[in-house]
Amino acid sequence: MGASKIIITGGKLIDVEAGDIIEDSVIIIEDSRVTAAGSSNDIELPTGADIIKVDASGRTTLPGLIDAHTHLQLVPAENEHETLIKSVPLKAIQAASNAQKTLEAGFTTIRDLGAEHLVDLAVRDAINDGFIIGPSVLASGYKIAPTGADFRIYPPEVKISGQYTMDSASEIRRATRELVALGVDQIKIMTSGRTFRKTSSPDTKVYSLKEVKTAVEIAHDNGLKISAHAHGAAGVKLALEAGCDTIEHGTILDKADIEFMLENNIYLVPTFSYSSNLKRLKGDSGIPDYSINKALSSRGKRLKSFQAAYQAGVKIAMGSDSGMPFVPHGTNAIEIIEMVKAGMSNLDAIRSATIIAAGALGIEDRTGSIRPGKDADLIIVDGDPIKNIEVLSEINNIEMIIKSGEPVIKRGEYTCG
CATH class of the missing domain: 2.30.40.10 (Urease, subunit C, domain 1)
Structure with a gap:
């Protein structure tokens, strides 16, 4: 205008x-x-x-709506092979397109939690410099993750670039410092396994307390927040004890966890959308049964944890996990609907996607x-x-x-x- x-x-x-x-x-x-x-x-x-x-x-x-958990570089309909054979420049262009779709859906700010080849930083900077259209992006670069917790393990003769893992406190220290030097807006660490990997369990913790505290200390010393991918009880308790600022997924939360989150101003980002879609598409999703069964089992537990946390007054930030299977970019607001279906009031769901999400990201002084x-x-x-x-x-x-x-x-x- x-x-x-x-x-x-x-x-x-x-x-x-x-x-x-x-x-x-x-x-x-x-x-x-x-x-x-x-x-x-x-x-x-x-x-x-x-x-x-x-x-x-x-x-x-x-x-303007805020999505606290996205993956701009991921395309929900792609299988792993299609993702691996795609060039990094094409991944970056797709991420830029996904950013525009997200903005067009009413999301003026997003947090991107894990991108290979620093694609999220490139998209963030291109938006800030006016080369492309998209929301304000808080980028995390690659996640802090150990061998076996996330990326599939290939035979030794197969080399995959851009998928970094860290298996000691010293490797975590170096990786976190490198991310800070690259200019990320926050750090993401895995404290539990995943639901979509055959050999990775969401119920296991994947790092020691010393290892997670290493990343937390470096992030906080540099004024950055740190989010934890945490599904099961062991991973959640590890993330809380280490001092992580947000719990992503939070599948199993007990009364002690909830009290700790209240006392220490720790946010929950439940990410319901993908498992809701899996429930509707079971049997015709193209995803292996073991992945579907783990995801749906996770969803039932997550609903109970969410409801207990919400009733207790834990701060809950909206995060769609867009880019994951059946969560297309531009449909991020489905997560708001899912939180209402899970028992949240309409007003609280809107607050979760605005002022509460802004607090989770540490930007409530300027937006939300x-x-x-x-x-x-x-x-x-x-x-x-x-x-x-x-x-x-x-x-x-x-x-x-x-x-x-x-x-x-x-x-x-x-x-x-």
């Missing part, structure tokens, strides 16, 4: 910090920041020739809510997600997306002037 000021009037505003709905709202954006937001009764509208007015009557304005002084990251939705959360999962309902004060996506008809 090219105007120095944007005024949005007439619509509902979801105040995710206060938990309030403002029926007849005004939002004023100047350059890249929000300068005023609230009831039309309390805000005086500025005048001038450089103002663009957006009439949001009949619509709802809320903060529509407040004066924060980045103008917001979406205008046709419908009311407080009454019907599923409006967020239909991309055509996301009629306007503003990122850092710039309207990057516009759908529908607006009265502007």
Whole structure:
């Protein structure tokens, strides 16, 4: 639009910090920041020739959505062989395309948790430099993982590049320091095995306490948060004791874990979407039965852990795990729907994908809510997600997306002037 000021009037505003709905709202954006937001009764509208007015009557304005767990370089429909034979430049171009799809779905910020060949850093920087369109990306580079926990083990004559593993505290120290030097925004470490690997169990812990603490110490010393892939009880307890900031998946949480998370401000990112889709597609998914059975078993336990954590007041951040099987990029909001189905209120699910997710990422001082002084990251939705959360999962309902004060996506008809 090219105007120095944007005024949005007439619509509902979801105040995710206060938990309030403002029926007849005004939002004023100047350059890249929000300068005023609230009831039309309390805000005086500025005048001038450089103002663009957006009439949001009949619509709802809320903060730009945040996905705390994505994998931009992954393509859900690909099998492992197809991924391995693809060139790194093609993977990077696909990741850029996936980033744009994610933005078009209303997500103005994402955290990418594990990419080979530093593809996530390249996409982040290309977006920041204006070469491509996408959300703000917090990149982690390659994950800290030991041999056997994640990547498939091939015969010695087969060499696969870009899949790094670390098998001692010294190797972890060097890898974490290297990631910091490369400019990552956070560190990701595996503390348990995976559900999709035949020889990897989600119930086992894959590092010692000393090894995980090594990565945590280096991350925190450099002002970075560290997330832990943790499914089973052993991996969860290891991540908590070592001081990780977010628990990704959190399949098995007991009362002591939940109390520890509350006391230490540790966030849960449950990632329901892929197992929900597997449940619907069992028998016709193309995924081996052993993977499906482990994933579905994991889902039942994860639902119970999620419900216990939610009822206790643990901070839960929305993370779709997009890029995993049956979680296409651009359908990230399905995770919000799944959390509601699991027992979360519509408002809390929206908070989970905005201000709570911003807190998990350590960026709540600049985004995650529509407040004066924060980045103008917001979406205008046709419908009311407080009454019907599923409006967020239909991309055509996301009629306007503003990122850092710039309207990057516009759908529908607006009265502007």
